Amino acid sequence: MTRLPRPTPHELDAAQRVLYHAIADGPRANGPRLFSLTDGEGRLNGPFNAMLHAPAVGSALQELGSAIRYRTTLSDRVREMAILIVAAHWDSAFERYAHEPIGRAAGLTEAELTAIRSGGVPELSDPAEAAAVDLVAAMVATGDAGDALFDHAVSLNGTEAVVELTTLVGYYATLALQLRVFRVGQPGDPS
Known part of the structure; x- marks a missing residue:
């Protein structure tokens, strides 16, 4: 059972409406519809509903998420594998629900998805x-990276991509934590 009310669009105040439209009408809504941002009554699904309950923080958080998804140097495959690794670590059903189809569309194989889902790293x-x-x-796994691993990632991907990856991990860990604390499941789960 979710711990936060899920307001319909007509129940939102002015600040919430601005945030709602940034999410529901922004870049997330313009791509392929691999999962639904809203339910049949227009209520936001997943972590986005929580953002409405603190619009100033929610706006900053959703803008960071938009930047991570749509304005980085990361390839779609790397981005989706990273998101799904965070989802596996936090056992976040919503993040898996939302990002496995996006990962498939980005070219992730079922073997790669299975390896990540089970907490492993796919052979690439x-x-x-x-x-x-x-x-x-x-x-x-550790909240850190050793020097050799860090240096190797920078040498093959560049500093900018490594900064983006660390930001992505923090952002999706934040969402996973909120999803857990606020008891948010996949659409269709009883709430």
């Missing part, structure tokens, strides 16, 4: 992808 033939994924796996 691309050295830059492998270095990025190894870095993400270390960050979620």
Whole structure:
């Protein structure tokens, strides 16, 4: 049972409406519809509903998420593997629900998804992808990365991508924590 009310669009105050439209009408809504941002009554699904309950923080958080998803140097494959590694670590059903279809669309194989879902790291033939994924796996496992792993990831992906990866891990860990604390499940789960 979710711990937060799920307001319909007509129940929102002015600040919440601005945030709602940034989420529901922003870049997340313009891509392929692989999962629904809203339910049949227009209420936001997943972590986005929580953002409405603190619009100033929620606006900053959703803007960070938008930047991570749509304005980084990360390839779609690396981004989705990183998100799903965080989801596996936090056992976040909503993040898996939302990002496995996006990962498939980005070219992740079922074997790669299965490896990540089980808490492992997929075998990757691309050295830059492998270095990025190894870095993400270390960050979620230990909250850090050793010098050799860090240097290897930077040498193959660049400093900018490594900064983006660390930010991505923190952002999706924040969402996973909120989803857990606020008892948010996948759409269709009783709430």
